Amino acid sequence: MASAPEPSSLTTLISNTGSHPISALTTQILHDLRYQHLWTSLQIHTPSKDSPSTGEQQQQHYSTPLISGIPPHRIYTHPDEQLYMLESGLRDEDILPERVFVLPTAQDQSWSLQKMAAVFDYLPDTEERPSLSGGDDEVNGSTKAVAAHLAEYYKQTDKARATKEWGGKRILLAMANRGMGGDGTIVYYIIQEGIVKPRQN
Amino acid sequence: MATIPTLPIPISYITDRYLLFSIDAVMYLRREHHICGVPIGTLPQIPQQNVFLGLPLELTPEEARLLVEKGIAFIIDEASSHNSGLKTLGKEDKSGYLLELEQEGQRAARLQAERKEIQREEALKQISHKINAESEVIQARDPAGDLNALEDSEDPGLFTSYHQSGNQPASSRASVVSGAPMSITPATSYPPLQTLSSCEFSMPLPNVPTSYPLFAHLHSKGYFLAPGLRFGCQYLAYPGDPLRFHSHFLVVSAEWDEEIDLLDLIVCGRLGTGVKKGFLLGGVEKKSHVSEDQDSQSIRTFSLEWAGM
Numbered sequence: 296m297a298s299a300p301e302p303s304s305l306t307t308l309i310s311n312t313g314s315h316p317i318s319a320l321t322t323q324i325l326h327d328l329r330y331q332h333l334w335t336s337l338q339i340h341t342p343s344k345d346s347p348s349t350g351e352q353q354q355q356h357y358s359t360p361l362i363s364g365i366p367p368h369r370i371y372t373h374p375d376e377q378l379y380m381l382e383s384g385l386r387d388e389d390i391l392p393e394r395v396f397v398l399p400t401a402q403d404q405s406w407s408l409q410k411m412a413a414v415f416d417y418l419p420d421t422e423e424r425p426s427l428s429g430g431d432d433e434v435n436g437s438t439k440a441v442a443a444h445l446a447e448y449y450k451q452t453d454k455a456r457a458t459k460e461w462g463g464k465r466i467l468l469a470m471a472n473r474g475m476g477g478d479g480t481i482v483y484y485i486i487q488e489g490i491v492k493p494r495q496n
Numbered sequence: 497m498a499t500i501p502t503l504p505i506p507i508s509y510i511t512d513r514y515l516l517f518s519i520d521a522v523m524y525l526r527r528e529h530h531i532c533g534v535p536i537g538t539l540p541q542i543p544q545q546n547v548f549l550g551l552p553l554e555l556t557p558e559e560a561r562l563l564v565e566k567g568i569a570f571i572i573d574e575a576s577s578h579n580s581g582l583k584t585l586g587k588e589d590k591s592g593y594l595l596e597l598e599q600e601g602q603r604a605a606r607l608q609a610e611r612k613e614i615q616r617e618e619a620l621k622q623i624s625h626k627i628n629a630e631s632e633v634i635q636a637r638d639p640a641g642d643l644n645a646l647e648d649s650e651d652p653g654l655f656t657s658y659h660q661s662g663n664q665p666a667s668s669r670a671s672v673v674s675g676a677p678m679s680i681t682p683a684t685s686y687p688p689l690q691t692l693s694s695c696e697f698s699m700p701l702p703n704v705p706t707s708y709p710l711f712a713h714l715h716s717k718g719y720f721l722a723p724g725l726r727f728g729c730q731y732l733a734y735p736g737d738p739l740r741f742h743s744h745f746l747v748v749s750a751e752w753d754e755e756i757d758l759l760d761l762i763v764c765g766r767l768g769t770g771v772k773k774g775f776l777l778g779g780v781e782k783k784s785h786v787s788e789d790q791d792s793q794s795i796r797t798f799s800l801e802w803a804g805m
Contacts, residue, residue: 405755406757407754407756408750409752484803
């Protein structure tokens with residue numbers, strides 16, 4: 296007698312974390328980020344528990360959890376920021392990746408501008424910055440020059456964040472392909488608030 | 497060279513279209529107000545022409561409304577205004593206008609003749625330079641006397657023949673042209689007809705789709721907006737004149753609580769990224785508590801790009 300195949304590790308994980316559809320979705324996307332895209336320090340933010348904005352209306356509209364984590368490499372660079380980095384000789388890998396917020400969604404979920412705005416209102420204004428003193432072990436000349444450029448770059452980033460010239464708040468939209476014929480594909484799109492010119496791919 | 501038409505500009509409303517017939521107005525609106533419209537006119541001989549279209553320029557209701565709201569233009573019911581205008585046009589006005597047209601035609605003919613004359617002289621100068629240079633080269637290369645003599649004897653002949661063939665027919669043509677005024681076909685009916693923005697034929701604000709606030713918002717940020725059919729969206733937003741720039745965004749507007757299919761975000765986002773553009777979704781924010789100043793609508797916009805992962 297052939298027994299039923301073992302459930303996949305993802306199925307096991309989802310069945311262990313509860314039966315609520317939203318939590319299953321969040322778990323699925325978190326799993327994808329951790330093992331497919333190698334993100335680290337992943338967290339789930341549930342609005343009711345740790346809401347930074349205290350307005351009642353926002354909580355009322357917004358109830359889905361967000362995921363945040365640190366990607367292995369930067370996932371978005373604004374075109375003007377890229378120009379600045381080129382001019383000061385900074386490469387992508389010189390800058391430590393920042394924490395990115397991810398919005399988990401499923402393909403047939405209903406959506407509206409209002410919901411989108413509620414997500415962005417819920418997002419914190421400032422992202423945490425990786426500490427500058429992280430690279431103590433490398434003290435040769437070239438990294439010193441890079442560190443000076445980096446300090447200048449972070450100053451510029453703060454300025455750009457205030458004026459929003461390098462884009463406004465941003466979030467990664469993750470959409471899972473579910474239901475009938477769902478093959479487990481998850482797609483990722485960057486959404487930014489405001490009119491942000493496209494990257495030159 | 498920048499001509500400014502008399503403001504406000506009349507926008508002709510004909511069979512549910514907003515049309516502009518004056519080239520000065522078209523150039524002015526594009527240059528100063530970032531309104532491009534779509535040229536829809538063909539040559540009379542080629543009604544199936546579908547490229548290089550010309551006047552008239554069709555404006556979308558959004559463009560027309562924006563111009564009217566800014567006080568740059570007004571809408572006029574062209575058919576009735578034209579009929580009544582022609583009826584009330586006096587005999588003296590009519591003959592004066594015809595005389596003016598004829599004078600303009602004469603001016604155009606004279607200008608053309610002068611330009612031809614200048615071109616002809618330049619061409620002749622070039623030819624004589626060329627011939628002189630050639631004969632010098634030949635002389636320098638060939639010191640042999642008898643060949644030189646042959647060239648010398650032939651050169652003036654060549655030269656004069658150039659002069660003759662170039663000179664006589666051209667001058668006779670020029671005299672013909674400057675004699676007859678060119679016939680001018682006026683493209684506008686204002687003038688000769690008089691228009692006032694407060695006249696009985698001026699029309700109310702054009703009806704616009706609900707995407708108008710987003711249109712006006714993007715326009716106020718300096719974007720040029722074009723119809724978006726080519727990329728399956730409502731508008732294409734260009735950061736400058738479309739002749740100089742590629743568009744930055746595929747723009748879609750939505751009501752604040754209108755249900756959006758999430759798949760549409762992916763469709764437009766992926767297409768946009770594929771053609772090096774962003775996808776811009778926006779609309780008027782509906783605040784839950786009604787604020788005192790209802791005039792100041794706040795527009796929320798979101799830009800979307802494929803993350804590439």
